Amino acid sequence: MHQGSKNPESVGLGIDLGGTKIAGALFDSEGMVSPKKVLYLENKTGHEVGEQIFMLIESFLDWASKNSMQINTLGVAVPGIHYLKTGRVWAPNIPGWDDFPLLEELNDKLENMDISIDSDRACYILGETWKGSAIGCKHVIFLAVGTGIGAGILIDGQILRGADDIAGAIGWWALTDPFIPAYKKHGCFEYHASGPGITRTAKDIKAHDSEFSKDADQLAAEQMMPNDIFKALKEGNPLAKKVIDQSIRFWGKASANLVSLFNPEKIIFGGGVFGPAVQFLDEIYLEAKKWAQPVSIDKVKFEPSKLGSDAGLYGAGFLSLKSNKI
Numbered sequence: 001m002h003q004g005s006k007n008p009e010s011v012g013l014g015i016d017l018g019g020t021k022i023a024g025a026l027f028d029s030e031g032m033v034s035p036k037k038v039l040y041l042e043n044k045t046g047h048e049v050g051e052q053i054f055m056l057i058e059s060f061l062d063w064a065s066k067n068s069m070q071i072n073t074l075g076v077a078v079p080g081i082h083y084l085k086t087g088r089v090w091a092p093n094i095p096g097w098d099d100f101p102l103l104e105e106l107n108d109k110l111e112n113m114d115i116s117i118d119s120d121r122a123c124y125i126l127g128e129t130w131k132g133s134a135i136g137c138k139h140v141i142f143l144a145v146g147t148g149i150g151a152g153i154l155i156d157g158q159i160l161r162g163a164d165d166i167a168g169a170i171g172w173w174a175l176t177d178p179f180i181p182a183y184k185k186h187g188c189f190e191y192h193a194s195g196p197g198i199t200r201t202a203k204d205i206k207a208h209d210s211e212f213s214k215d216a217d218q219l220a221a222e223q224m225m226p227n228d229i230f231k232a233l234k235e236g237n238p239l240a241k242k243v244i245d246q247s248i249r250f251w252g253k254a255s256a257n258l259v260s261l262f263n264p265e266k267i268i269f270g271g272g273v274f275g276p277a278v279q280f281l282d283e284i285y286l287e288a289k290k291w292a293q294p295v296s297i298d299k300v301k302f303e304p305s306k307l308g309s310d311a312g313l314y315g316a317g318f319l320s321l322k323s324n325k326i
Contacts, residue, residue, distance in 0.1 A: 008070040012320025013060050015053065016077045016123070016313040019093030019147060023310075024056045026064060026071070027317030031131055034063060036313065046096025050105050057110070073114040075319025077123035077312040078102065079148075083165055087117065093147065116319040120144070121168045122159045123315025124305075125152030128268050130318045132306040139264045142311070143170075143255065146271035149190040155262065175253050193250035195273050198226045202243045212239050230276040248280055252287025259300050260293040270305030278304040 016023045020041055026034035039056050064071050080091035087103025106115050124142040128134040142152035149171035153160040160167045171190030183191055191197055202224040206212050219239050232240035255267055285302045305311050
């Protein structure tokens with residue numbers, strides 16, 4: 001362990017692992033105390049990703065040493081399932097991480113460091129509860145919509161995990177019918193209303209709806225990424241409107257189900273799609289109000305994430321501080 005002075009300040013290291021990049025920062029009880037650093041995975045797989053994590057950790061050990069700080073604890077957010085009993089990780093967007101021994105590898109290389117790992121879903125809501133939109137809440141849900149869809153669920157101040165640490169995988173919610181085989185891979189909700197789902201919906205409508213399929217003025221195939229569709233919506237494009245209207249219905253129904261099931265104080269909307277989709281929160285609430293338990297929906301608040309893309313990183317920072325009891 002590196003040390004920069006005889007009495008260095010004790011800090012925690014938070015690392016947010018995604019499907020394409022790793023972000024890290026140092027934290028104390030007030031929040032982030034170092035610059036955020038990002039490393040890109042660049043199609044690395046399996047143990048190569050583990051090496052990228054260690055490279056990032058080493059850079060922070062050096063930075064801490066030069067700034068009179070000492071890192072004793074580490075919190076890691078992972079994009080998938082962290083099995084609490086074994087410390088292993090299932091991360092579908094990282095090849096070779098079907099059952100990756102992350103805790104074992106970290107312990108092997110980081111002697112005398114207290115390590116906590118959790119799912120990105122859990123870290124999103126932990127971050128928002130600590131420094132974001134959910135401060136003071138005991139019953140709150142983070143609805144993350146990006147490449148995938150998941151929910152971080154806080155009930156009575158505790159993360160809801162489930163029997164196998166999979167609770168919150170709401171991308172698999174059944175929100176329409178009939179069932180199609182593609183739902184096996186993505187889940188119904190995620191297939192239609194994630195970032196890639198928005199693109200899929202646009203292409204499906206253009207391919208199969210005669211109102212749009214023959215119109216050369218509609219979005220071209222190369223213009224159907226979510227940001228393109230949000231931009232086209234501002235310009236009055238009818239295909240973009242149809243796509244986003246459908247997404248709003250899915251987001252609203254899912255929110256209604258969360259409200260009816262958990263009676264939260266707030267639902268916090270985040271992930272890459274929220275982002276630009278934050279402008280539709282009022283419409284999402286109105287859609288949810290059609291479907292949700294009426295008393296509960298009148299009491300809940302729909303709010304955007306205050307931490308944005310750093311929600312998972314702040315949650316990882318909170319994990320590290322919690323283990324260090326700062």
